[in-house]
Amino acid sequence: MFATILYICAGVGLAVSAFKNKKKTKMALKKAWKSAENIMPQFLAIILLIGIMLAVLDTQTITKLLGAESGIMGVAMAAFIGAITLIPGFVAFPLAAALLQSGAGITQITAFLSTLMMVGIVTMPVEIKTFGKKVTLMRNLSAFIFSLVAAAIMGVVL
Known part of the structure; x- marks a missing residue:
């Protein structure tokens, strides 16, 4: 229902934009299409990877590795995987939802998502x-620690 409301709002906004200035609206739609074309190969590859991962790993394996009963080792593994992985947010959140539905724990998924978004092992050379080395290491270390704290809080609250 909420998605329908958003689609209606987007449609109304597009209609208002077209009414006010057709040329700018057409240009904006072309830019949006180009952006979607640029994102699509990455998006499809990651969706394929997620599909293969969920097909290979059954619910029991995911629960064993990342479930609530996996404890500190599951949180550490999720945090480490998140820290070394480079996945855009628009793919990471659906992946997290799929993992939760497959038996992963809230604490573990929080550690995964927060390190994924805040810690950049792959991007460290550019950073x-x-x-500089000192600022990069301090930022990544503090982000990693904050991610573990956030995961612990989520584990207690939820």
Whole structure:
């Protein structure tokens, strides 16, 4: 129902934009289409990877590795995987939802998502060139620690 409301709002906004200035609206739609074309290959590859992963790993395996009973080792593994993985947010959140539905724990998924979004092991070389080694290491370390704290809080609250 909420998605329908959003689609209606987008349609109304597009109609208002077209009414006010057809040329700018057409240009905006072309830019949006180009952006979608650029994102689509990455998006499809990641969706394929998620599909294969969920097909190979059954619910019991996911629950064993990342379930609530996996404890500190599951949180550490999820945090480590999140820290070394480079996945855009629009793919990470549906992946997290699929993992939760397959038996992963809230604490573990929180650690995965927060390290995925805040810790950049893969992007460290570029960050070191831009900000320096000390700042990069301090930022990544503090982000990793904050992710573990956030995961612990979510585990207690939820």
